[in-house]
Amino acid sequence: MSSNSQPPIQRGRPRSDSARRAVLDAAAELALEGTAGVGIDAIAARAGVSRTTIYKWWPSAPAVLLEGLLERTHESLETRASATTREALYDYLASLIALVRDTPAGPLLKGLVAASVTDADVARALIDDWVAPRRAAVVNLLFEGVRRGEVRKGLEYDVVADTLFAPIYYRLMFEHQPLTERLTRDIIDVCWPGIAA
Incomplete structure (x- = not known):
């Protein structure tokens, strides 16, 4: 072996990570474009x-569509650091309503x-990756509200x-009533008296 010989560069892992990232980006783009009936072929092509x-x-x-969507919508879990508990809950619900009403999400x-x-994998991912983090965010807001004497x-x-x-999910799924901006205020007005300290 020559002294100038170098060990082969291991490129497999970075390529895999790069491909995985490309798939998630493609899935998110297709999902948020509202492309109907997106399948594996469309994601692979993109x-x-x-x-x-x-x-x-x-x-x-x-x-893969769910994971791509989750990556692009994580900001819907964020609230203003300076907000009161009531304001944070309001902002959080308003953000969720806007996401499911105004985008293909x-x-x-x-x-x-x-x-x-x-599809059990999709069912598990919906609970673990969509529902659970959003519930946890609200529960954390409530715990913090207790600490601050607001809840x-x-x-x-x-x-x-x-x-x-x-x-929100009831109206999204059944479309019996619109997802209006006023809905956020109505939910908070009804629920806050039972939450407030």
Whole structure:
């Protein structure tokens, strides 16, 4: 072996990470464009990868679409640091309503909920990656509100979170009433008296 010989550069891992990133970006773009019936072929074509590459990480198109959507919508979990608990809850719900009403995230979310009936991976991802972080964010706001004396102690925080979210998802899924800007105020007006210290 010559003294000038160098060990071969291991390029497989970076390529894999790069391909995975390209797939997530493609899935997010297609999802937020509202492209109907997005499948593995469309995601692969947009990402410039093979179907096999996608199936290496995800079991189905809904699974990769959900992860791509989650990556692009994590800011919907954020609230203003200076906000009171009531203001933070208001901002949080308003942000969620705007996301599911004004972007293709709403129709995509409905499609993913439908897919979750027969796809256990999508069902698990919806709970673990979409529902749980949003519930946790609200529960954290309530705990902080208790610490600041704005929220009463002894609440069933999971029930409060369900009560705050239910009208939004109910209207999204059944479309029996519009997801208006006023809905945020109405939810807070109804719920806050039972939450406030």
